[in-house]
């Protein structure tokens with residue numbers, strides 16, 4: 001089964017959510033042009049840097065999301081972790097992949113409780129909520145609790161915090177496991193922490209920036225790496 005083609009309810013939901021995300025791009029561009037503060041992922045509750053993004057999807061582009069779905073299928077992924085749920089667009093693809101692989105669990109974390117609540121509604125609507133655990137809170141606090149071997153880690157979170165997540169979840173990835181991170185070409189400097197982790201031979205990764213819009217990082221854990 002390929003839910004992306006065979007599940008009409010999911011396809012229609014994804015059409016609607018990608019369209020809603022795309023409709024917000026002009027407002028985000030305008031905010032950036034006006035010098036609106038970009039969040040780092042480290043801001044506490046109530047920080048002004050977080051306010052603008054509360055109603056923004058910032059969804060993973062559809063071609064990237066479909067690629068991630070295909071990767072998860074190729075890897076036979078049944079245990080997936082995601083940093084950055086937002087309204088659950090990429091999470092729907094991950095949940096579809098574990099279901100199509102025969103069943104499993106996606107753990108996805110977002111700091112904004114209101115966004116996580118909407119993501120849960122979308123997962124319910126798609127009939128995929130039993131495959132997903134949405135954790136509310138700072139991923140630096142919620143994701144370290146994960147102990148199982150992880151097949152795929154999707155980093156779709158503000159770039160400066162991605163290195164901390166890779167350092168936490170990276171050691172839980174099985175050999176042959178995958179990290180995907182969005183916009184690594186466009187935000188190379190902001191991803192310094194992530195590349196510090198990926199480029200350290202002790203962590204066992206080989207990584208490439210794929211030529212999607214803004215770059216999409218594909219890091220494969222080719223060696224066991226040192227335990228955390």
Ligand SMILES: C[S@@+](CC[C@H](N)C(=O)[O-])C[C@H]1O[C@@H](n2cnc3c(N)ncnc32)[C@H](O)[C@@H]1O
Nearest residue numbers: 041058059060084086089090110111138139156
């Ligand atoms: C690019 S969006 C995620 C988009 C989502 N993956 C999708 O495709 O719909 C990034 C998300 O990271 C969340 N975030 C930022 N800092 C965080 C942190 N420290 N812990 C958890 N989530 C955080 C934001 O609230 C935002 O919803």
